[in-house]
Amino acid sequence: MTISLNYFLSRLLGACMTMIIGTFVVFIVMKAAPGDPALVVLGDFATPEAVARFNSEYGLDQPVLGQYLDWLKGIAQLDFGTSLSIASRQDISRLILFRLPNTFTIGIYAIAIAILVSLTLGTLAAIYRGSSIDAAATSVSVLGVSMPDFWLAYMLILGLSIGLGWFPSYGFIPVSTSFLGAMHSGFLPALAIAAPMAAVFSRTLRTSLVENLNRDHVLVAKSFGHPASFIFLHHVLRNSIIPYIVVIGLQIRYLLGGVVIIERVFGINGIGSLMVEAAFARDYFVVQACAVVFLAIVLSVNFIVDLVCALLDPKRSR
Amino acid sequence: MTAPLLDVKNLNVTFVLGGQRLEICQDISFTLDRGQVLGVIGESGSGKTVATKAILGLLPDNAVVEADAIMFNGRDISRLPPDEFDRLRGSELAMIFQDPVGSFNPVKTIGWHFRNVVSRRRGDPLSAEQGHVEAMATLHQVDIADPDAVLRKFPHQLSGGMLQRCLIALVLFCQPSLIVADEPTTNLDNLVERQTIKLLERLRSEIDASFIFITHDMTIAEQVSDQVLVMYAGQIVEYGDTTGLMRNPHHPYTRGLVNTARELEGDVTVLTEIAGEGATGFWPADQCRFAPRCPLHGSECDMAVPLLDAPDGSAVRCVKAGLTGATT
Amino acid sequence: MKLAAILKNRTAFAGASITLVFLVAILIGPVLSPWASGGFDFQNVLKPPSWSHSFGTDSLGRDVATRVLEGARVSLAISVSGVSLAMVLGITTGLFAGYWGGWFDLFIMRLVDLLFSFPAFVLALFLMVVLGFGVVNVALAIMLVYYPIFARITRNTTEIVRNDAYVQAARVMGQSTTRILFREILPNISAPILVQASVAVAFGIVIESGLSFIGLGVQPPTPSLGVIMADGQEYFRRAPWVLTLTGVTVTVALLGLNLLGDGLRDLSDPRLRERVS
Numbered sequence: 052m053t054i055s056l057n058y059f060l061s062r063l064l065g066a067c068m069t070m071i072i073g074t075f076v077v078f079i080v081m082k083a084a085p086g087d088p089a090l091v092v093l094g095d096f097a098t099p100e101a102v103a104r105f106n107s108e109y110g111l112d113q114p115v116l117g118q119y120l121d122w123l124k125g126i127a128q129l130d131f132g133t134s135l136s137i138a139s140r141q142d143i144s145r146l147i148l149f150r151l152p153n154t155f156t157i158g159i160y161a162i163a164i165a166i167l168v169s170l171t172l173g174t175l176a177a178i179y180r181g182s183s184i185d186a187a188a189t190s191v192s193v194l195g196v197s198m199p200d201f202w203l204a205y206m207l208i209l210g211l212s213i214g215l216g217w218f219p220s221y222g223f224i225p226v227s228t229s230f231l232g233a234m235h236s237g238f239l240p241a242l243a244i245a246a247p248m249a250a251v252f253s254r255t256l257r258t259s260l261v262e263n264l265n266r267d268h269v270l271v272a273k274s275f276g277h278p279a280s281f282i283f284l285h286h287v288l289r290n291s292i293i294p295y296i297v298v299i300g301l302q303i304r305y306l307l308g309g310v311v312i313i314e315r316v317f318g319i320n321g322i323g324s325l326m327v328e329a330a331f332a333r334d335y336f337v338v339q340a341c342a343v344v345f346l347a348i349v350l351s352v353n354f355i356v357d358l359v360c361a362l363l364d365p366k367r368s369r
Numbered sequence: 370m371t372a373p374l375l376d377v378k379n380l381n382v383t384f385v386l387g388g389q390r391l392e393i394c395q396d397i398s399f400t401l402d403r404g405q406v407l408g409v410i411g412e413s414g415s416g417k418t419v420a421t422k423a424i425l426g427l428l429p430d431n432a433v434v435e436a437d438a439i440m441f442n443g444r445d446i447s448r449l450p451p452d453e454f455d456r457l458r459g460s461e462l463a464m465i466f467q468d469p470v471g472s473f474n475p476v477k478t479i480g481w482h483f484r485n486v487v488s489r490r491r492g493d494p495l496s497a498e499q500g501h502v503e504a505m506a507t508l509h510q511v512d513i514a515d516p517d518a519v520l521r522k523f524p525h526q527l528s529g530g531m532l533q534r535c536l537i538a539l540v541l542f543c544q545p546s547l548i549v550a551d552e553p554t555t556n557l558d559n560l561v562e563r564q565t566i567k568l569l570e571r572l573r574s575e576i577d578a579s580f581i582f583i584t585h586d587m588t589i590a591e592q593v594s595d596q597v598l599v600m601y602a603g604q605i606v607e608y609g610d611t612t613g614l615m616r617n618p619h620h621p622y623t624r625g626l627v628n629t630a631r632e633l634e635g636d637v638t639v640l641t642e643i644a645g646e647g648a649t650g651f652w653p654a655d656q657c658r659f660a661p662r663c664p665l666h667g668s669e670c671d672m673a674v675p676l677l678d679a680p681d682g683s684a685v686r687c688v689k690a691g692l693t694g695a696t697t
Numbered sequence: 698m699k700l701a702a703i704l705k706n707r708t709a710f711a712g713a714s715i716t717l718v719f720l721v722a723i724l725i726g727p728v729l730s731p732w733a734s735g736g737f738d739f740q741n742v743l744k745p746p747s748w749s750h751s752f753g754t755d756s757l758g759r760d761v762a763t764r765v766l767e768g769a770r771v772s773l774a775i776s777v778s779g780v781s782l783a784m785v786l787g788i789t790t791g792l793f794a795g796y797w798g799g800w801f802d803l804f805i806m807r808l809v810d811l812l813f814s815f816p817a818f819v820l821a822l823f824l825m826v827v828l829g830f831g832v833v834n835v836a837l838a839i840m841l842v843y844y845p846i847f848a849r850i851t852r853n854t855t856e857i858v859r860n861d862a863y864v865q866a867a868r869v870m871g872q873s874t875t876r877i878l879f880r881e882i883l884p885n886i887s888a889p890i891l892v893q894a895s896v897a898v899a900f901g902i903v904i905e906s907g908l909s910f911i912g913l914g915v916q917p918p919t920p921s922l923g924v925i926m927a928d929g930q931e932y933f934r935r936a937p938w939v940l941t942l943t944g945v946t947v948t949v950a951l952l953g954l955n956l957l958g959d960g961l962r963d964l965s966d967p968r969l970r971e972r973v974s
Contacts, residue, residue, distance in 0.1 A: 198951070268472055270427060290475070365475070
């Protein structure tokens, strides 16, 4: 199955446009924040001359639109400016570059866990629908969405870290240092993020599977004598995959949100914890850079999900 | 006389819904000889589809199927374990479903469907190449002009009529000995319907299979079947040779159907209606089920009416048909 | 979706009961509690759960259970206000956008898309940086997170029903657009909106507690579920019950809301009925 070039380009264009509008909104809104960057760096008792010098150095005395365009140009070249307070005068890009892989690792780890768990739970619930297995799976799912993720994180720490000592409760070993170390130290945080997602994915998959189990072509396939496993794989699961993937794409929004707190809880050096630190330190430049990074991640994931769905759904790509 | 291909003895189907038992079919018995076509006619809710699906083992899990025996090719398939039954389906038993559009997997091509039934064919196994050639030949047999293109298309790219032919072709491709056609033309518009009926008639003479043809349309039943089974409220009310039954229907319901069919063929301004509506599930035990709608209803009908033999070889479930002797 | 139907559906009933119990508890609990709100008791610091203190005490000797109930009031109030605001704005803009179409629709949908392009919590966090911390701002952040959801649902369903017979009839009878939107269309599309509302309040509490937990939301001494959990986190190893039991409370409350939302969804979806053959 192919996608038309048209489709691909129009989606890409849409994403770029949203990106640009997004950066503009972030920038303008950030400008409205109380507090003066100059005072943040130089302290409340800075002299007017020092402030003026600071402002001209950072281009803050330019017209707002000009500042925005400069910033945008910088972003296009992956230069996010310099940090105000967290890492004084250092390139924000380097900060981000250093921390991004950690966020990615945890994020992908979480999604992988969520997909594995939900495929199992959702399929079990659908096949044994109406039975106690279904009820149990559904209860676990509802519970999964009802727990605050950071609370779950602490419960996991209580049980698996303090209690059983299987996993560390703090710190994260980056993948570049040790893959196994990353998997080990990243398990609890990934699990905490994955739990509510697995819950939502399971429910979606179950609903989708049950709908497809009732479709005519399933009965037709049975009438041709195909074995149940074949029918399930190719007539039920295959047809349920698309809404499942769509929901995964939609949930990314909440996944990334969870990353922010979980990174704090487990002391992981990622974009989430960076944003929180910057928020406390009033480092507006870093905050807006993080916002833009998150925006880019969400847009990219949406774009990929769109493409994958178009590839899998013959009605969309023609 | 050779044994019939299919011999159904005393089939009963009940559905269990939330603790309640709904009786859908009662006491269904009939035979089908090789190369014959049995038309099963009845209105919605008469249980005609459920009975045939029961024979093919295609009912959902909450259906309770009980029968003295369902003999197919000398084997009682009502007692068959599921995996053996799976083997029979496709190769020996097949069904043409009512809604062609929903019968194909929307995310797969028509060709994919053919590829997967190659292994279910009766006869020698085919290679992928041969299978493709055979598939095209079968599509050609159902009057599809460009089989190669069709095989590569997705269901949403084809019309309802085309899809119905593809479905028929898919069934033919497996070369089963018994084909159940469940109202194959109901969802098609009139012109396409007539073309499809013509196609089925032609195929019947071309291939070596027996048919059970379900319909609610008496004219179609008359056209295609050798024998007719009339169902009402989950029971057989009349069963006999098509010509005999059409000329001389015994049961009031059959009479109504035949009259309507005749009227539709001619030019009439007024159609006789069969008064009332059908209903499913709960029947009074000691009463003829057709009584509420029957013009001949009288107090002698207030009993559980058995299926009785008529002198011309057919069977009727009506005390007023003036018969002697009893069957069942 | 009538009351009787809610009572019959097990999920909705369970959800409604739990939520009701929870609401009653937080309304009258602090009043009935023997412990004064904010009453410090330095003799009884960090005591584990007992008969007198069902949830134990915190680092200032306060009865945790009472605090949790008070905090729940605040969290719930914030979440409900935020979601209500989001509903009012979202439904209004959604109705007009779905009905009129054209540039207004385009504009609203672009706005919604933009808001959807940020992770929910990041959006909330960003707003807290811009607006500053505090109860009101958290509610505003929740409103910002949920506005796009209500706007989109409303707009999509409005678009589907705007050419229905009863709408056309109302138009022909000369009813004003506002009347048509709010008196004819809204009642008919309210089902998915209500389902979303209960889920929204639940997750709104999660957002609030998350923000307060990391210190960027409700500021102490105002209690909120997040603030109490932040407290509990500080001495988690020594006295895990504060954080644990507060979280259990939150979970139960959210369970109620989510079950209610699920039940409502089941009730309004005709496809979920059993098929016979």
